[in-house]
Amino acid sequence: MNIGIFGTGAVARALGAKFLELGHSVVFGTRDVQTTLARAESDGYGNIPFSQWKKVHPSAKLSTFKEAASHGEILVNATSGSGSLAALQAAGKENLKGKILIDIANPLDFSKGFPPSLTVCNTDSLAEQIQRAFPDLRVVKTLNTMNATVMVNPGFVPGDHSVFISGNDPQAKKTVTDILHGWLGWRTSNIIDLGDITTARATEMLLPIWVRLFGLLKNPNINFHIAIGAPPRRP
Amino acid sequence: MNIGIFGTGAVARALGAKFLELGHSVVFGTRDVQTTLARAESDGYGNIPFSQWKKVHPSAKLSTFKEAASHGEILVNATSGSGSLAALQAAGKENLKGKILIDIANPLDFSKGFPPSLTVCNTDSLAEQIQRAFPDLRVVKTLNTMNATVMVNPGFVPGDHSVFISGNDPQAKKTVTDILHGWLGWRTSNIIDLGDITTARATEMLLPIWVRLFGLLKNPNINFHIAIGAPPRRP
Numbered sequence: 001m002n003i004g005i006f007g008t009g010a011v012a013r014a015l016g017a018k019f020l021e022l023g024h025s026v027v028f029g030t031r032d033v034q035t036t037l038a039r040a041e042s043d044g045y046g047n048i049p050f051s052q053w054k055k056v057h058p059s060a061k062l063s064t065f066k067e068a069a070s071h072g073e074i075l076v077n078a079t080s081g082s083g084s085l086a087a088l089q090a091a092g093k094e095n096l097k098g099k100i101l102i103d104i105a106n107p108l109d110f111s112k113g114f115p116p117s118l119t120v121c122n123t124d125s126l127a128e129q130i131q132r133a134f135p136d137l138r139v140v141k142t143l144n145t146m147n148a149t150v151m152v153n154p155g156f157v158p159g160d161h162s163v164f165i166s167g168n169d170p171q172a173k174k175t176v177t178d179i180l181h182g183w184l185g186w187r188t189s190n191i192i193d194l195g196d197i198t199t200a201r202a203t204e205m206l207l208p209i210w211v212r213l214f215g216l217l218k219n220p221n222i223n224f225h226i227a228i229g230a231p232p233r234r235p
Numbered sequence: 236m237n238i239g240i241f242g243t244g245a246v247a248r249a250l251g252a253k254f255l256e257l258g259h260s261v262v263f264g265t266r267d268v269q270t271t272l273a274r275a276e277s278d279g280y281g282n283i284p285f286s287q288w289k290k291v292h293p294s295a296k297l298s299t300f301k302e303a304a305s306h307g308e309i310l311v312n313a314t315s316g317s318g319s320l321a322a323l324q325a326a327g328k329e330n331l332k333g334k335i336l337i338d339i340a341n342p343l344d345f346s347k348g349f350p351p352s353l354t355v356c357n358t359d360s361l362a363e364q365i366q367r368a369f370p371d372l373r374v375v376k377t378l379n380t381m382n383a384t385v386m387v388n389p390g391f392v393p394g395d396h397s398v399f400i401s402g403n404d405p406q407a408k409k410t411v412t413d414i415l416h417g418w419l420g421w422r423t424s425n426i427i428d429l430g431d432i433t434t435a436r437a438t439e440m441l442l443p444i445w446v447r448l449f450g451l452l453k454n455p456n457i458n459f460h461i462a463i464g465a466p467p468r469r470p
Binding site for chain 1: 326353356391393394395396399430443447450452462467
């Protein structure tokens with residue numbers, strides 16, 4: 001399948017590498033291809049330069065947001081939350097129309113340092129902002145509540161733990177569920193469809209505790225599990 | 236030990252009953268004792284009237300917020316989030332000074348129906364509002380991320396699952412940890428001290444996903460577990 005991934009950071013690379021390994025055709029989209037390829041230093045998260053990563057993944061293609069969107073039957077938003085809407089505008093409505101966007105970005109605000117707050121939350125979400133701006137795009141929010149390593153290797157965290165899905169289009173959510181299970185290895189019992197796109201507020205609002213736990217445990221390989229007891233007896 | 240509990244709803248009753256069972260002296264505080272006792276109908280959550288509950292728990296005392304505060308060596312805020320600051324004002328600063336407040340309230344806004352949003356979040360929290368209004372109170376936010384049944388019966392939800400603690404006073408957090416473990420039965424490995432009172436933002440922001448999961452599963456006996464994998468290898 002042809003896949004377009006917006007972004008070139010850790011999340012984009014983890015998913016891109018997995019999709020390539022499975023034999024799919026992946027185009028990464030970036031704002032300025034030359035700038036991205038010219039970077040010679042690791043980024044603030046310790047990721048090696050994309051040009052270096054690309055040498056180990058020679059079948060990965062790097063292009064503009066527009067070409068990544070045009071290439072992809074399935075699209076992935078792995079940009080930073082602050083850059084997501086601009087990236088999608090650059091991709092062009094005509095290249096997004098009718099497609100599924102797996103939205104993994106979080107609206108993190110690092111302007112006041114660590115821990116970040118959210119730029120939007122509570123009564124709105126980044127996923128809803130994207131869905132409103134691109135009504136013909138089928139936005140499915142998922143995977144945004146964990147580290148890139150865990151996204152593509154759920155078995156890396158022992159036991160059961162959860163991945164959430166939010167979106168308005170049932171068929172798009174079915175396709176994304178198949179990708180989570182069949183391609184990434186998530187047990188179907190751990191995939192929780194929370195409901196429509198407004199439920200993305202709830203998963204984006206998990207980020208504040210995620211970053212606190214990361215700061216506390218010094219370990220990004222953590223995930224949320226919803227433990228369930230017996231329901232109350234009704235009289 | 237003498238304990239003062241602000242509130243008379245499901246959370247107040249679950250904790251009060253547990254404390255009474257352990258031989259502690261409990262005074263529940265309410266805005267208007269006569270009004271609370273005069274209620275003859277179950278509340279919106281299906282809880283029987285307090286007067287009826289009190290018949291099954293004859294050693295439970297009901298009084299004003301002021302007398303509950305004055306009675307308690309340890310205090311519990313089990314009021315609704317929208318009524319918490321008013322309840323504490325009514326209790327009186329002089330009756331709160333130096334005491335530990337176990338703050339379980341959440342700033343839920345039901346004015347637009349279900350699911351509720353939060354009245355405060357992201358860059359502030361109810362726990363911080365309380366701590367700022369009563370600087371001599373030792374606020375410890377905990378237990379606010381689960382149903383009352385689970386708070387006092389962690390074994391009701393199978394397996395490991397977490398209870399979070401936030402607060403500025405290490406000794407107060409130690410005392411609350413002892414209560415969670417020794418009185419309520421939480422495994423110490425499942426008690427996570429997130430840090431100072433600002434970390435209460437993160438746990439109050441778990442409520443949006445809690446209410447969505449409750450709506451989805453029709454089961455309030457759920458809890459969050461933090462699943463932890465191996466940390467990344469450092470080069």
